[in-house]
Every structure is written in C-alpha cells, then in structure tokens.
Amino acid sequence: MKLKQISEHIWSIKTWCIIPIHVWLVADQDGVTLVDAGVPFMAKGIVKSVNKLDVGPLQRILLTHGHSDHVGAINKIKIGKDIPIYAHPIEIPYAVGEAPYPGRKKPEKTLASQVIHPLEADDKGKMLTIGGLTPYLTPGHSPGHVAYYHEKDGVLLAGDLFTSKKGKLHQPMPMFTADMKKAVKSSTILEQLQPKRLEICHGMSVFNPAKQVNNYIKRMNEKYV
Numbered sequence: 001m002k003l004k005q006i007s008e009h010i011w012s013i014k015t016w017c018i019i020p021i022h023v024w025l026v027a028d029q030d031g032v033t034l035v036d037a038g039v040p041f042m043a044k045g046i047v048k049s050v051n052k053l054d055v056g057p058l059q060r061i062l063l064t065h066g067h068s069d070h071v072g073a074i075n076k077i078k079i080g081k082d083i084p085i086y087a088h089p090i091e092i093p094y095a096v097g098e099a100p101y102p103g104r105k106k107p108e109k110t111l112a113s114q115v116i117h118p119l120e121a122d123d124k125g126k127m128l129t130i131g132g133l134t135p136y137l138t139p140g141h142s143p144g145h146v147a148y149y150h151e152k153d154g155v156l157l158a159g160d161l162f163t164s165k166k167g168k169l170h171q172p173m174p175m176f177t178a179d180m181k182k183a184v185k186s187s188t189i190l191e192q193l194q195p196k197r198l199e200i201c202h203g204m205s206v207f208n209p210a211k212q213v214n215n216y217i218k219r220m221n222e223k224y225v
Helices: 040-053 074-078 180-186 189-193 210-224
Strands: 002-005 010-017 019-028 031-035 058-062 085-087 116-118 134-137 146-150 155-157 163-165 168-170 197-199
Touching: 002 040, 010 040, 019 040, 031 040, 040 074, 058 074, 155 189, 168 210, 180 210, 189 210
Parallel strands: 031 058, 058 085, 085 116, 155 197
Antiparallel strands: 002 010, 010 019, 019 031, 134 146, 146 155, 163 168
C-alpha cells in the first residue's frame, strides 16, 4: 500500500487487487475522515497511515457507496472503537441487505444496519458538510452513490463515478454499474463544481476534469443512447 499526499488536507492510500483501489484520508481540525474503506486487507495499512499522519484520531468513515470493495476494511478498523459510518440514505437499504442492488438477483449485506448513519441534509435537501467535505448525490453506479468535494483544496473524491486512464475520463465499470445513463448524467457535477483535481477509486488522478466532461458525455451518449 502506498500513502501519498495529494493536496493540503488530503492523502490517498492506494493498493492493487487486479485493478487499483484508492481510499482517502482527509485531515480536519478535529482529526481524520476516511473516505471509503477498500478491501479487507487494507485495514492494517489504513490504521497505520492515520497514525503516521499524526494529525488526530480517525473520527468518521464516509462512504461513496456500499459495494463490497468500498467497505471491506470497516470491521477491522472499528474493532474496539466507536467510529461512525455515513452513507446517503438512498444507499443504506442496499448496503444493509434490505434490497438487492439494481441488476442483482439477491440482496448483498455489506454493512450492519446498526453501524451506518445517513448523511444529514438541511431543510432544503442540501447535504451538510462533514469533516471538511460536502457530499453530492451522484447516482448511477449505485442508487445512492455520493461524491465528496473538498472546496478549500479543490478536490472531488468521486468513488466509482468514473474510471480513468492516462489522465483521461472513462466510464465506470459497466458490469458493476446499475444505471449507466444516470451515471453519465451525474458526471455534470464536474461542470457544477469545477474541481482542480478528480480522485477516483479505480484509476489515477484527473486534473481539471471539467475541461473533459463535455467530450466524455458526448462519447457516452453515442454509446448508450
């Protein structure tokens, strides 16, 4: 596993499991937020990385979505610790096994219902900033997929909203994407936020990704519409 600082407040932890897998540590005034929790064997490296940063304890885990390769290290990280886990309320029934993810025949319980909390929103439905990150609903790869924007650093942590290759935007993996058309529609978040840097789970960083998004959408619409 490799720990790399990607902005003033954010570090990436990368490993390989046939494909690259990234999770992120975000430092805030009260400690550290972990965004996604990868696969089980990453747990020890994640805990070690939090300690290495020495900027405070792990305060919370934020999930982009509930697929198994994004929650796998949670149980080992939480042993003996009361660390809250958050996901979008739309995502929670799928993650706790109450309903099958779209396109799958059976429910898959990746998290226990008693450990997961819904991300909070204001009375207008806008999700509240937590740990220096503002969540944005970006459905498609999964029903309640969320991307997290660190406004001060200009970094969007986008989970499986995209993949990438050589700094170029590519589609999320079709085999695991519930609704590709919705995922493409959600990609307009790049136009809205204009991040300096896009971080994704299964791929490398994309800089100034909003410059690519129109061509990306055009390619995807030609392929799927």
